[in-house]
Amino acid sequence: MADDDEPARAARLLDAQAKAVRLFAEIEERGLVAPGQGERAVSDRIRDLANELFGTTRHWHKRIVRSGPNTLVPYRENPPDRVIDADDIVFADFGPVFEEYEADFGRTFVLGDDPVKQRLRDDLPKIFAAGRRFFEADPDITGKQLYAEVERLAAGAGWELGGWHAGHLVGEFPHERIDGADTESYITSVNDTPLRRTDKAGRTCHWILEIHLIDRQREFGGFHEELLTL
Numbered sequence: 421m422a423d424d425d426e427p428a429r430a431a432r433l434l435d436a437q438a439k440a441v442r443l444f445a446e447i448e449e450r451g452l453v454a455p456g457q458g459e460r461a462v463s464d465r466i467r468d469l470a471n472e473l474f475g476t477t478r479h480w481h482k483r484i485v486r487s488g489p490n491t492l493v494p495y496r497e498n499p500p501d502r503v504i505d506a507d508d509i510v511f512a513d514f515g516p517v518f519e520e521y522e523a524d525f526g527r528t529f530v531l532g533d534d535p536v537k538q539r540l541r542d543d544l545p546k547i548f549a550a551g552r553r554f555f556e557a558d559p560d561i562t563g564k565q566l567y568a569e570v571e572r573l574a575a576g577a578g579w580e581l582g583g584w585h586a587g588h589l590v591g592e593f594p595h596e597r598i599d600g601a602d603t604e605s606y607i608t609s610v611n612d613t614p615l616r617r618t619d620k621a622g623r624t625c626h627w628i629l630e631i632h633l634i635d636r637q638r639e640f641g642g643f644h645e646e647l648l649t650l
Contacts, residue, residue, distance in 0.1 A: 426624050430650050433590065433626055436518040437647050440525035443470055447512065453529045455506040459485040462504070466512060476516045484513040484526075491641040492634050494583040507532030509541065511643035522590050524628045528642035537640060540579065540633055544644035547573045548631050551586070552648060555615070555629070563604070563611030566629075570607075574633055582632035582641050584608060587648060589619075590628045615649075626650060 443466070447453065452465050463485040470476040487510040490499040495513070504510055513526040528544055530537045547570065554569045555561055570586045587607035604613045607627065617625050629648035634641035 429591075429623065430626070432519065432521045433647065434650050436516075436521040436523040437525065437650075439474055439476075439518050440514065440516060440523040440646075443473060443514070443516070444512070444525060444527050446473065448529070453485070453504070453510050453512070453531070455504050455508070455531060457504050458501050459487055459490065459504065459510075460501045462510075463512075466514060470514070470516050474516070474518060476518060478517040479515050483515075484511075486511055486643075489639045491643070492582060492636065492639060494632070504531070507534055507537075509534075509537040509640045509642060511641075513643055513645065524588075524590055524630075524645060526630060526643045526645040528644060536635070536638060537642075540635065540640070540642045543577045543579065544631050544633060544642050547577060547633070548629060548644050548646070551629055551631070555648060559616060560614055561616070562614055563607045564609055566615065567607050567609050567611070570629075570631065574631075577633075579633040579635060582634040582643075583630075586631065587627055587629040587645070590626055590647070591619075591623070 446469055447466055452462055463483045467483060487502055487504045487508045490502050491509060491511055493499045508531050511528040515524045528541045530541045550573050551570045555566055567586050571581050574581050585606040585608040589605045603610050615627055619625055627648040628645055630645035632643050
């Protein structure tokens, strides 16, 4: 797809994200993230809900629901299934495919009234927004520069970053199979390439910004992700 098709492509990515926003609103309204439920069982219910709402049968990356100490674990690891507690912090990270376009969306839920967990949940969108402003202020920003800023923002709020990157390319399914091993596809400390560029097919690169904050001492974390560039 040439870059002259970019307006239609951008609109489809935004539509995919809008569906993900609706999916997560329904997750909360239906109380799917609840004490006494296993993480995998909740993940399966969210998968079924996506199918009910949108006929979605594919997800471009593994479906993640993590709670308690499992929220410390980076994406690539696979911690054992865990039953959600009454005072847990839980995050969900889903990548449904809508009409061949990928969404990637993550949100955090706090089930109890722990003030530190609530602060972490509330800091996630703030740090996301600050990272987006930093991106928007520099037309030549690199992945390395944005990663360093997100890391700085996290530390300033009293948290650590939980993973080796803070986002990645997103687009037509299946982008991960093509670009998954390429550091230029990630917002990471070793990516010196500008984020505003075109890919090998001449298409505008679009990015997901993901914020994974953790508190190692208290053994929990949280997660927030959505489109950065649209």
